[in-house]
Amino acid sequence: MGCGRPRLQPALPGPAGSSSAGAAAAPCSTDSAIAEADRGSPGCGRQLPGAADAMDLHRSQEVLQEIRLPALHSWKKRIMRFKNGIITSMYPAGPSSWLIVVVGVMSSTYGKMDPSLGIIARISETLDMMGRMSSQTKTVVSGVLFGTGLWVALIITMRCSLKVLLSYHGWMFAEHGKMGRATRIWMAMVKILSCRKPTLYSFQTCLPRLPVPAVKDTVHRYLESVRPLMKEQDFKRMTALAQDFAVNLGPKLQWYLKLKSWWATNYVTDWWEEYVYLRGRGPLMVNSNYFSMDLLYLTPSHIQAARAGNTIHAILLYRRELDQEKIKPILLGATVPLCSAQWERMFNTSRIPGEEADTLQHIQDSRHIVVYHRGRYFKVWLYHDGRLLRPREMEQQMQRILDDPSEPQAGEEKLAALTAADRVPWARCRKAYFGRGKNKQSLDAIERAAFFVTLDDTEQGYRKEDPETSMDSYAKSLLHGRCFDRWFDKSFTFIIFKNGKIGINAEHSWADGPIVIHFWEKIVATDCFQLGYTEDGHCKGDTNPGIAYPTRLQWDIPEECQEVIETSLSSAALLAHDVDLHSFPFDSFGKGLIKKCRTSPDAFVQLVLQLAHYRDMGKFCLTYEASMTRLFREGRTETVRSCTTESCNFVLAMVDPTQTVEQRLRLFRLASEKHQHLYRLAMTGAGIDRHLFCLYVVSKYLAVESPFLKEVLAEPWRLSTSQTPLQHVGLFDFNKNPEYVSSGGGFGPVADDGYGVSYIIVGENLISFHISSKFSSPETDSHRFGRHVKQAMMDIIALFGLRSNSRK
Template identity: 85%
Template sequence: MAFPAASANRRRPAAERSASPAALRLRRPLTAHSFRRRRAAVRRLGNLQTWQRLTKLWPSTLKQICLSGLHSWKKKFIRFKNGIITGVFPASPSSWLIVVVGVMSSTYLKVDPSLGMIARINRTLDSTNCMTSQTKKVVSGVLFSTGLWVALIVTMRYSLKVLLSYHGWMFAEHGKMSRATKIWMSMVKIFSGRKPMLYSFQTSLPRLPVPAVEDTVSRYLESVRPLMKDGDFQRMTALAQDFAVNLGPKLQWYLKLKSWWATNYVSDWWEEYIYLRGRGPLMVNSNYYAMEMVYITPTHIQAARAGNTIHAILLYRHKLDREEIKPIRLLGSTVPLCSAQWERLFNTSRIPGEETDTIQHVKDSRHIVVYHRGRYFKVWLYHSGRLLTPRELQQQMQRVLDDRSEPQPGEAKLAALTAADRVPWAKCRQDYFGRGKNKQSLDAVEKAAFFVTLDDTEQGYRQEDPEASLDSYAKSLLHGKCFDRWFDKSITFIVFKNGKMGINAEHSWADAPIVGHLWEYVIATDCFQLGYTEDGHCKGDPNPSIPCPTRLQWDIPEACQEVIETSLNSANLLANDVDIYSFPFDAFGKGMIKKCRTSPDAFIQLALQLAHYKDMGKFCLTYEASMTRLFREGRTETVRSCTTESCNFVLAMVDPSQTVEHRLRLFKVASEKHQHLYRLAMTGAGIDRHLFCLYVVSRYLAVDSPFLKEVLSEPWRLSTSQTPQQQVELFDLERNPEYVSGGGGFGPVADDGYGVSYMIVGENFIHFHVSSKLSSPETDSHRFGRHLKQAMADIIALFRPTVNSKK
């Protein structure tokens, strides 16, 4: 027999039978008398459902919070540990114990290695009256041992700094090493410790020296002699000599004072006045790009390529955070280079200001921001306390690609603000991005590990049209559509629709070799370690439990949208004016040039001088970037490649009456001169950074210098740079000759000049990038490229006996 309540409950509908009493009360007819009771029931029901949802989510939420905290504390511990290891370099923390044991053992053997210091410490401890005699003996020994250990560290570090201040090895004849240099190398290796970390050598690197004013002025006059007529040169000589005698020494005194106080007397001013205070667009004018392999694309699936390479970038960041990247060392892994520029590779963004920009760097970032078809997505890089796998990252990228939502008003072309002049962007950022959802979304972009663009175009080398395809690939990496790269980020990683990829890098925080080192690791890891399945997907399995990428939300008013359109128009004019010719040169390479017993870089620089003369019919001031990272916090120096010796060689090459022997003799003289200038620049005896800093001091002192003003206003109509290959061991080009990189390039420095970048890959391949402006009637990148190919062939022909005899 059923109870009345039970039978009544069976007669109710199923929905009512499963409902809670609070929910049933809500369905009764509303009367004025029961309104308050109904409202209270709604609140209780809402609280109950919220409580139920929270209790269900508690385990996973608490797990994620705990894992996030563990990750943060783990990174702090690693930084603390690395700080200790780097702080005691070139010794090691374990060496402290060895010193303590050694001193205590000798004490117990009645031998006093301290020459009475331990006894003196013991007598000092007697006044405390809180330790036994045996404890005081042990404490005294430990204190002396620690002091001895610290003294040894300081001595070794200072000795290493003195050794690294010697640069005579750079000026020795190639292939010939003196006995003194061999002894010096052995001493450097002894004081360099075992297994140094990335930043281990920082405190042992010498400071950049300040050259003498007379030397700098003399080298300057020598560099401009072939570019000036006699009258102009005499006028400049008079200005230079007056500066060297009168104003120069006064400015030099302040510069010397700074060099004693600051770590590097150039780098901070160079970063501020050359980069951060520039008010023009970063796009084309400052940012540069890097290609991947020219002929190989491991997969044509865009999301898969993005998944593998993003994972490889994060593996590199993991090694960087742990300082496991080996410091770059020259001369058979002996002489270390400064590693300071690695610190801001990730989690960094350039923040616009009305007068000057700033660089914002956060210690850690657990997300990236992905741009696709006008939308911005925040993608978390970790799940359950671990880094996402390549297949999981591919899944996240595919979710972004499959998202069919439309851009919010003003969102699609927002990044055009970063492509144009800095002042409008700074004002716009202050007025419209300082609060609310705009601030949150902008913070997500600027504090991301790096920026990713899933480009909806196809780029890369096409065999049916190699010239146009590589030019298009280079231009897309340099500026894209002017609104699909975030030019303020330290690196923007770009993956095209067909799986090709590349990088656009902001220049103020570091120079190209740092990005190049990352890029080499990423390409090698993607191709030779991670790999793909037979159907082109990342290896592994997808994980549906990972939360989807989050759309960033924007509320961009019409006034801001107008500024975006204005910036985009300005950026388009700049981008459409760029003419780029990107081409591989495989007629010969480094291998054949070395057989001619000359420097590959000097060979190419002389070919550039010959090509420029054939192209323009005149010589010009030439900039070649050299590094000064033999010194602490060193960046770059200028090698003035156009010399009297190089001009004599070029004039002999275009004169049909000159013999091959005479041309070859002039080539060797010009090549040796270029190598000497390059070595001077690397060892701190360059011209341009010293003159630049003297000019900055004159501006601070409000002193006018006609000499410095004229020097710094001279245009670099030929600006050149070599992209070095730093990790040759990652690529076996003998087994895989098609795995050659295209290097990278940059925009022209002068409106009527050329920008030339080149990368020497392996023994038989060189890739060139030539840029100029279409608006200049004097320049043509493709014409210059043809002259460069011919110049390379003409110079190598000087070393071929068969060709020479025919001539």
């Protein structure tokens, strides 16, 4: 999986006194800061006579302090990780349980009872052969050893029992609102075995492995999914190919896949990460990276530096909780845990380009971030006097960058365009021009940073007077910006706009959307409800002139490299300008009204998309809806093929004026139930596409051609959809804070002639949509599709005789 998790040396600081967290008060500009610090000056003025010795001593103390504090911080993190590892390895038991078991064994022994059935006596005899011990010492040691062994056996038994229980997924297929006695007993047993307060990674070893479906089952479900999309003759040909595969080649490939599933933690994840993400040679921008927006209607502070100060501090608080494993694992129904493995590489991670494949570089800790503003890169230390910079101090650092008058160095301004275009030119350029000297030091500073920050000089966000244009512009800015002002290789780029609006652009290989959304919701809530702002919009607290200025990264980019940068920028700009992105909030009704229809909100929206697509294109298409397999260890995603025979029948009934409302409602129920069934199959490891993908990988390893697999994996997803799930429903009450609603996030189009649709169901009365396509396709139009979505929403809810909200 990528390049593993190497332990790397921390990035070297800049010139003496220029970037250390304990340096003297910074002078008037970044360039003069270095010169003045080298002279030992406390400010912009001339050094006083006779002060040199005092300043040298002061500098020595500061250097020693800056050596001691990071080392102390590093050791604290190591001890904390070790402690958390021990506690996690004991789960579902706890450290105190060892003492209880040992004391119980010893009490029984002294009470003339032998709970060990003679094992303690055998241990005592063995100890007597090893050396001289008193009888009492042998009894105590034997009892402790047996008690410890019994305790370990109990932990293993409890863990295996919990894994067996979590392998049961029948509860997902029960009728909504109806729970059988067997399910109640099962749920009670899961709660009993996992009653101890879990940390983020407590359940990892208790989660079952992803099962490998039977080839015949997968082939059957595949044929069922493409039946409504193919003409009769094409379907007969595909059926012949599929049946031949299921009988002949399929079982041979399945044997190797089964073998892998026995020794690999997850038979899909490593191949999915490598072949779908890291071996992709196309641009990450638009094609892979995705974005998430700020609050829709509210901006807590319009001061750019202040919003940056609070939110960066909130991000660092989240990182601290992650390091300490204090983030609660996500439990479905407050009982069933989801895998937490994807959190591990959220921070201090960068994707490193390679000519054949990229790698993921993750370091254990990083004490700085890199900030981009107006073509310049700045390194900002996150700690001062051994503590995190406070929000007001971070605001001060951001304001210093905003006020810095220096100009970009040659080739610096558009350098990040290398990360926006094809991977091979970037890999070759990195190897040729960034392997030594100041270029290597500066690139290391970016790649080893905790995350990347862009202080954007444009204003974005929802504007009531022009909601359509403003939201479209906001979405496009987060998806690709100007193609050179986001570092698309970082795990995420945090963006703060001139008017205080924020957003995030996330790289996809290290984790999927729900992980980033969980993090993002917590950041926005911490910013608004925990940190807050003063009446004039600044961060709370005081500035600190003793904190050194951010350090400009230094570059020496030759003309040959600058030519590659310009070429990459031209390529990336063509891709960015081709994106037709339409984002809009739908507030006529939401989840509250949909629930009155007694159907799943997700199934409702998926049927809306099917109806909208048919009206838009006049035909059905292969539809991708992202699901997850995190009920299993190291699970990632699976595909729900939302275009089914049942959904097509419903759509055709909706466009047929001769059909009655009762007939349409009956077909709606059938289509909704089928969609929910497919979603549950995908979540429980019985999906279609990941299994076929892995069979295809095995066939490539064995150099065996499969016409069936080749055709399946070549089929385009002309409608690619994803729901952005709310992760922190308890952070605040939507009813009491109706203005604190999320805008969600989105992604670029998957097919050149198709649509990408992301949606988020917020509260009871809002659903936000993000629709992407390409201007170059004569068949697609994101705004036209958006109008069809709105109309389909209204038409379907009208079937139930329900009225939409009057609020707009």
